[in-house]
Amino acid sequence: MFIKLKSLLYDNEVRAIVFQILAVAVIAYFAYQAFDNMMLNIEQRGIRSGFGFLNDEAGFAVNDNFFLEYSPASTNLQAFYVGIVNTLVVAIAGIFFASIIGLIIGVARLSSNYLIRKIATVYIETFRNIPILLQILFWYSIALNAFPSPKNSINFFDSIFLNSRGLYLPKPIMEGEFYLVLASLVIGIVAYIFIKKHSNKKHDETGVVTNTTPHFLSLVVALPIVAYFAFGAQLEYPALKGFNFRGGLDLSVEFFALGFALSVYTATYIAEAIRSGIESVDNGQKEAAASMGLTQAQSLRLVVLPQALRVAIPPIINQYLNLTKNSSLATAVGYSELVTVFSGTVLNVVGQAIEIIILTMLVYLTISLVISLILNIFNKKMQIKGK
Amino acid sequence: MAIYSLKETKQPPQSQTKAILWLKDNLFSSALNVLLTFVALYILYLLLPPILNWTIFDANFDMTADNQSCGREGACWSFINANLKMFIYGFYPQEELWRVNTMFGLIAVLIAFGSLIKNSQYRAHYIIGSFLIYPVVAFILLHGGLGLEVVETDKWGGLTLTVVVAAVGIVASFPLGILFALGRQSEMRVVKFISVVYIEFVRGVPLITILFMASVVLPLFFSAGMDFDKLLRALIGITLFQTAYIAEVIRGGLQAIPRGQYEAADAAGLSFMQKTTLVILPQALKISIPNIVGSFISLFKDTTLLLIIGLFDMLAIVGAATSNSNWLGRETEGYVFVAMVIWVILYSMSHYSKRLEVRFSTEHK
Known part of the structure; x- marks a missing residue:
């Protein structure tokens, strides 16, 4: 009986399992202690918990804001x-x-x-x-x-x-017309990607190199600019x-x-x-x-x-x-x-x-x-x- | 019968003498190269005069000048002179400065003695002993106790603080880093999982959020009676952060060890501890030393972030010194000075690490 126990003690797999259980137990104990203390501290200091604060009014202005709607009245x-x-x-x-x-x-x-x-x-x-x-x-x-x-x-x-x-x-x-301009930019980019793919295919098959820079300029750069003025944004x-x-x-x-x-x-x-x-x-x-x-x-x-x-x-x-x-x-x-x-x-x-x-x-x-x-x-x- | 005699060697043509040849090869070898040379000269023409004027020619080197008499065209170096003690010692009390100096001096003595007994059999004992005893001595010197007046950590600052934080960070994170590196390589799934999550989590977030975590959230985890020193919180944050990076560096070293080494250690009947401490780690650490120095360099750079959580490292001293009404508006001088000091330290460290890389390379050449 004793010999069996002793051989268990030296068995690598058993050791590994015992060690891992111990590791988890120690971590769980400290995590529990920390959490317990934290709850107590929060209660004592009267701090709220949870994510309800996200819906409160922010009440401050930000200096830099690029695309989003934001004012001190925002959340x-x-x-x-x-x-x-x-x-x-x-x-x-x-x-x-x-x-x-x-x-x-x-x-x-x-x-x-x-x-x-x-x-x-x-x-x-x-x-x-x-x-x-x-x-x-x-x-x-x-x-x-x-x-x-x-x-x-x-x-x-x-x-x-x-x-x-x-x-x-x-x-x-950013009004109605502006989104039309954005749409034309997207269309231009998609069309350019198709042309580029086509010219790459041509290059693979025939060895003829097509310069796609003019396509790029007209579709991705010029088209949105023209659209911009055409829609009067x-x-x-x-x-x-x-x-x-x-x-x-x-x-x-x-x-x-x-x-x-x-x-x-x-x-x-x-x-x-x-x-x-x-x-x-x-x-x-x-x-x-x-x-x-x-x-x-x-x-x-x-x-x-x-x-x-x-x-x-x-x-x-x-x-x-x-x-x-x-x-x-x-x-x-x-x-x-x-x-x-x-x-x-x-x-x-x-x-x-x-x-x-x-x-x-x-x-x-x-x-x-x-x-x-x-x-x-x-x-x-x-x-x-x-x- | 004609007697053959050596002809006198000719001098190379004028255009092939050293200086001109060098110019031709390096600056004017082709049309493009000529163009590049002029671009480079133009860049230098744009950059050098203002920099040199500000730092040297228009600068005031009179060390007694005050803010008014200094003028605004160039640098006012008396600002540095007047605040030098603050840059080095922070707000450490004047009459106790010898303690900081002794602490730094002791390091020099320890290193010097260490190189004296390079071939002694007790060298390893000496190094380990110093690593164990010196931090205690240094702490007593800096903080006080044993009859020395106590200097609270909020008085510590400047280069002293930078060095203390960097040193504590590297020494404390090293053993932890080894543990996590071994954990990540381990065959035990739970241990491996914990190590991977920890390392990847820390490496995925900026240091500043970890410092915030340590300085704001950490005190909440302990019972109310425990009062946490601000510096101690920062040190915990920096150590937790550095541990993940050191762990990855050492893992790189572990992975570079050939499988045969593990197998040979197993075949020799070594236990896991023996295998790790006697065979694997010595080799892995040796391979990782250059990268460990590299990681130490980034830790040294990161110590400037202490400014954000309200500690006065060398960079924060610039703000503190220029908020004094005697020295308003001299931030630039301060930043340049701090940048130069840190640059010299980092540059020599990175060169040291390159030398180590050569020294420790055991590859056959």
């Missing part, structure tokens, strides 16, 4: 949505510019030109070794000091204004009223400082990813391309970059995720994205820290999940076929 839930939209807007703008800067710097780092190469290296070494929060605050203070006051705004054609509060652009008025122009501009699309200086710092900082990582991608392409590929008579530009565009991107894109997508997470630092300058609006202002008003922070985290987790899904799909698609 906290609407403020939450405004925060999410603003996070996405600054993240997408940042991703766009970071990719462009990163691509340029990454290629420049491998340039045969000494000066260009050195400038790219100095850029990367400088900006990736300075914390992003410091960069955001730095550009914010520079922008506040360097841009003129609203009275002396820099004026482009009486419709675009730049001053120390931000950039003011004409805004299309209106633009709303910004105008100086009192101390600042009203109306139009308003990109605040906080948005600028944040977007600029995020782009500049993330671009250093993207540049490094692109550089290592290009370096990973076998030299024989370039030589083969050259011996087939491709020009240097053709070789880069058709042979080197497609192979380099296969290596570079996974780390780049990770950097996109990092950029999105770093956009939460907006709270230091007060751009109204999710953390500023929701974990900041709403939390201060309502006081329900647990619900609010969990909701905020859920939004970021969803974004992370979506981005890693995209990454998985990409990796599947990009696997070298036949291996």
Whole structure:
């Protein structure tokens, strides 16, 4: 009997099960204790619990609002949505510019030109070794000091204004006609995709290359503009009223400082990813391309970059995720994205820290999940076929 | 009979001498290259003069100048001089500064002594002993007790705070990170599940939400009597965050170990603990060291976020110093100074990690 017990004690599977039960028990005990204390604390401090607060009136104004209807009379839930939209807007703008800067710097780092190469290296070494929060605050203070006051705004054609509060652009008025314009843009894009597919097919079958740039310009760019004027939709122009501009699309200086710092900082990582991608392409590929008579530009565009991107894109997508997470630092300058609006202002008003922070985290987790899904799909698609 | 004699070697043509050849190869090798050179020169022309003017030529280096006499065209470096103590020590009491200096000095002494006994058999004992004893000594020095006057943590700040937080973060997250990395590799489903959820959750959210969680929500989890220090809350948040990243770095090292090592350890009859501590971890950690340093670098950068939850790290000192009515409007000088200090620290760390990568590479060359 005793020997049997002893052999049980040394049995790996039994040990594993006992260990796991113990682990779960310990975690459950601490979770229960924490939850119990939390309920007690909440009761003592008179904090409400539950998600009812989402339907309460928010009672505060937000500085940046792009598409949604929002006023201080709106609910906290609407403020939450405004925060999410603003996070996405600054993240997408940042991703766009970071990719462009990163691509340029990454290629420049491998340039045969000494000066260009050195400038790219100095850029990367400088900006990736300075914390992003410091960069955001730095550009914010520079922008506040360097841009003129609203009275002396820099004026482009009486419709675009730049001053120390931000950039003011004409805004299309979102009414019936405007949606027709949007519809024509969608139609243009769909039609262009068909043409592109058709020309690719033709290229595969006959080898004839069709230049689709004119199609792109006429369908995706010109068609919506024509539709815009044909339907007689209106633009709303910004105008100086009192101390600042009203109306139009308003990109605040906080948005600028944040977007600029995020782009500049993330671009250093993207540049490094692109550089290592290009370096990973076998030299024989370039030589083969050259011996087939491709020009240097053709070789880069058709042979080197497609192979380099296969290596570079996974780390780049990770950097996109990092950029999105770093956009939460907006709270230091007060751009109204999710953390500023929701974990900041709403939390201060309502006081329900647990619900609010969990909701905020859920939004970021969803974004992370979506981005890693995209990454998985990409990796599947990009696997070298036949291996 | 003709006698063959060596002809004197010719000098290379003028256009092929070193400097000109270099220029030709590196700056003017093709039409595109010439264009690029001019673009680069133009960029430098746009950027360098304003930067140099502001930092050097128009700047005021008179260390006694005050805000008014400094002028606004260039930097006012006396601002840094006047607030240097604050940048380094935060609000630590003047007469107790020797304690911070002793703490930093002790590190230097420990490292110096460690390199002296490089070949001694007791070196491992020495390192482990220092890691166990030094934090206690450092804490007593900084915080007080044992006859030293107590300095509350809200007085800590500046570079001191940055270094303390980064050091505590890395030391505390290291063992936890190893546990979670092993957990993620484990065959026990529950353990694996808990590790994966924890790691992916932490890596999916921004540090700032975790810091908010630690500073606002964490106190709610404990019974009302327990009073939590603000710094301690931040340290818990940073450690929880860093643990997930260290765990992923070490998992990378674990995965790089060939299966044969596990099998050989099993075949030699080692228990799980022996296998892990004697065979797997030493190799995995060695492979991961460059990435661990990389993770430490990002932790060091992340310490600036303490500003958002109201602690005075070096970056927050800029705000504190310029809110003093004597030094209004000198944020730019402050940011540039802090950026330079952090840059030097991070740049040397990243170079150190590159050197380690070379040193620890056991590949055959």
